[in-house]
Amino acid sequence: MKITATKATPVNMPLEIPFWWTAGYYPGTSKTIIEVETDQGIIGLGEAPSVDVVETIRAMGEVLVGMDPIEIAACEKKCVPAWQIVQNTDDSSVVKAFGGIEIALWDIRGKAWDQPLYKLLGGAVRKEIPFTEYFAFRPEIDGKGGENSPQAVADYCQQMAEDHGSSFFEGKLILGDPELEIDTVKAIRERLGKSAMIRLDSNMQWSLSTARHILREIAPYSIRNYEDPVATFEEMAQLRQHSSIPFSTHMPDIRRIVALGGVPDNIVTNFAVLGGIGRAQRFIGACEAMGIGFWCYSGDTGICTAAYLHMVAATQWMHEPSQSLFRWQYIDVIEGGPFRQTGNVIPVPEGPGLGVTLDRETLARMHADICDNGPVDHFHDPARPGQFRRLPLN
Incomplete structure (x- = not known):
């Protein structure tokens, strides 16, 4: 061939x-x-x-x-x-x-x-692959969204639990107000109960002093992981002195993590960022050897998501749920997409290869x-048109 x-x-x-x-x-x-x-x-x-x-x-x-x-x-x-x-x-x-x-x-x-991809990667250790639901502060548009308060975010999470059997949650509580984040974490935990998983991601939003305050206040609410609470690994290492909450990052730098005594605790990234599935396998093996957790980030189409499904199926070390925006994605390049989890999980595809088929009409x-519109702009702030937001916030 x-x-x-x-x-x-x-x-x-x-x-x-x-x-x-x-x-x-x-x-x-x-x-x-x-x-x-x-x-x-x-x-x-x-x-x-x-x-x-x-x-x-x-x-x-x-x-x-x-x-x-x-x-x-x-x-x-x-x-x-x-x-x-x-x-x-x-x-x-x-x-x-x-x-x-x-x-x-x-x-x-x-x-x-x-053969399905997971068999080429060594066979399945699991067939149902876990993902988190996502929560965030969102504007209301055409009757959708509108989660702009602690109670509204907690209401949304409760609705996902009732409608889809979800108990794994991750989200961004980013409006520049540390007390708003603290209050929202409390509301989510009170609404979901003790057994639900709650992970947070601030995208390096906070200064070190503010992060210390937030982590101290949310510690009683059983936070499974906090992604990039501050801007650098070195600041995370300082933050570790004040909090036992695990940290994760999108920056796949194992050497720095080891040099800093194992901080952050987890790496969250994309297989293509690592150079493909083969290199991702070797990278995850190195994470396992160093005791560093690994899961996949969100926002991909069904093609890369299918690769996640197969890799997690075949990799025992990838036991934490990956992130997902599936519930908020309404379009995808694969037939039958986007993927949607039920009871926290999506079954691994059983078709040959990735097990997904391109939807050419939707691709077009x-x-x-x-x-027509250019690439998506991630840096638009309606409150500051023409100006990027600054980090970190105090």
């Missing part, structure tokens, strides 16, 4: 309602959908986490023409410089670009061998959106 072409299609994936995060409104994401075509008619699907790598993916695709897609390591060698050079250049675009392609190569392998709509 030979690779004949690679397509890279940038898309917008808007949410039904934007929510507040540290840099402003978060209205959705922009992704790159990848199709690797072969001379046997098999097409592998992949996804890159941004659209700044479209031209790099297309250039790599030209290099890969004539290569055997089953020979993933050989394909990587064609496209990615030696790893120490990649790190030295401080440019992650080549890693993200090939990481998205590499997911498609695994999809081809599974389709060629008529999502591509037209980015052509």
Whole structure:
């Protein structure tokens, strides 16, 4: 089998309602959908986490023409410089670009061998994959959203528990007011009871002194994890002296974590960011050896989500639920998408490869959106038009 072409299609994936995060409104994401075509008619699907790598993916695709897609390591060698050079250049675009392609190569392998991806990764240790529900402060638009107070956020979480059997929750309580965050955590815990999982994510919102205050106040409410409460690993290490709540980060720097005595406790990222499924497996193995937790972040299309499902199915160390915005996503590039959890879990797909099929009509709509409107802007603040929000807040 030979690779004949690679397509890279940038898309917008808007949410039904934007929510507040540290840099402003978060209205959705922009992704790159990848199709690797072969001379046997098999097409592998992949996804890159941004659209700044479209031209790099297309250039790599030209290099890969004539290569055997089953020979993933050989394909990587064609496209990615030696790893120490990649790190030295401080440019992650080549890693993200090939990481998205590499997911498609695994999809081809599974389709060629008529096996679901999780079997190629070693077989399943679980078939139902856990994800969190998401909560945040959101404006009200056309009768949807409107969670702008502690009670409104708690009402929303309770509704998810009643409607979908959800007991795993994660969210951002980001409006620049530490007392509002504290009050909202209290309201959620009181509403959901003792057994529900609550994780928080401030996107580096707080100064060290404010974070100390918040963590002290929310400690009695059994917070499972707090993601990036402050701006640096070093500040998290100082914060650890005042709190036993575990921390996580989107920055996959194991060496710094080990050097700082195991802070943060967990890494939350995307497989393409790590260079693909193969490198993600090795990275997660290193996390396991160092006692560092690992789960996947939210906001992807169904292609990358399917990769998460298969990897978690085959990886015992990935026992914590991954993040999800599934309930707020109303459009997806896969048939039957977006995924939706029931009772906290989604079953791993059993079809060959990733087990998902591209919805070409919806792909065209999502591509037209980015052509007409440009990539999604994560840094718009209605209160400060034309100005980025600053970090950290005191």
